[in-house]
Amino acid sequence: MWRRVLAWGAAALVGVGLGVASAWAALEFGRASFMERYGAWTHSRAAGSVGADPYTRAVIAREGLLALSAREALYFNLAEDSQGRPLSEACVYELSGPPLETRWWSVTLYARDHFLAQNGDHAAAIDATRIRYDGDGRWRARVAPVRGEAAHWLSSRNTHSGFSLTLRVYNPRREFRASAESLPVLTTLNCAGAAP
């Protein structure tokens, strides 16, 4: 009798444990499968939507609660470089892009906990109202622990366990088409400790 009770109890415990672990893994590691990819950027058109599937809704609630639906704004996230390596404060990157077919856009750098990094340098975001374009029609921003000579800078100074970037595209025009070419490109310039 007791053996049977224990067996059912163990089955229930194992089942709940598996369910919790698989749900956590789905949100932590499987999130990319619920997203569209444009180069290294990930995007969910269903973010904030009443038609979002349960997994997309859960991912967005964890990482972008109070996101606007695609009718109003599009969100693109970048957590890896073009080689698939997590973004690191040990590296210096250049983010560059053409003008976007939208009313307003911004790029914000977030620490791994999804909040602004504790940098103390007020360099968490760049946006369309303050960006300057170079002679070739593209804007460029340095993503690094220090500004150097860069006109635009996103500080990764105290992002000790990695960071990510979010591109916000508000009131995109009809001409706006997300693609690896139309979205900003992140180039790794150098990494501390890397072989020359």
Added chain:
Amino acid sequence: MSGWSKYVWAALAIAVLSHLALINAVPNVLTGVAISRLGEAGVNQWHMAPRVTEASRTIVRPAPDFAYSVCAYDLARGPLRLRVADWDQYWSLSLYGANSDNFFVLDDREVRGDAEIILMRQGRAAPDHAEQVVQSPSSKGIALIRRLAPTLEAYNAAARVAADDVCAPFTNS
């Protein structure tokens, strides 16, 4: 079914059910936490958030370019009147249900001057004389105003404008 197989199948069935329950619970739990935090200073009234800095820790991935005003609402006692004072750059009013869905957005492309809506619980009769009525799928939720204000000066100007916003019980008078 005999031996250990029935326990294995039971464990797998419980795993699937608890997996689905958890995935579906995550948005409701996180939105509930947000409603509680944002409503600490009082529900059914606007609260303008301090300018977003690295010290902002209430909602994940805040945008430092916006001046946010938030109203944690509860429609249990009836409809609310939401008014957004005009702003000379981008602004929007967005509404979120208890499951985190953004079920309504209004922005400055659609409205000239101040905006006003009546927010009521889905399925209830609309009050008389109410013009733009929006139905919330849940009693509790979050109303959020975003005003584009990338600089401190713009934020301070938005704060002055936000003093005229209204989130309050609707009366027919």
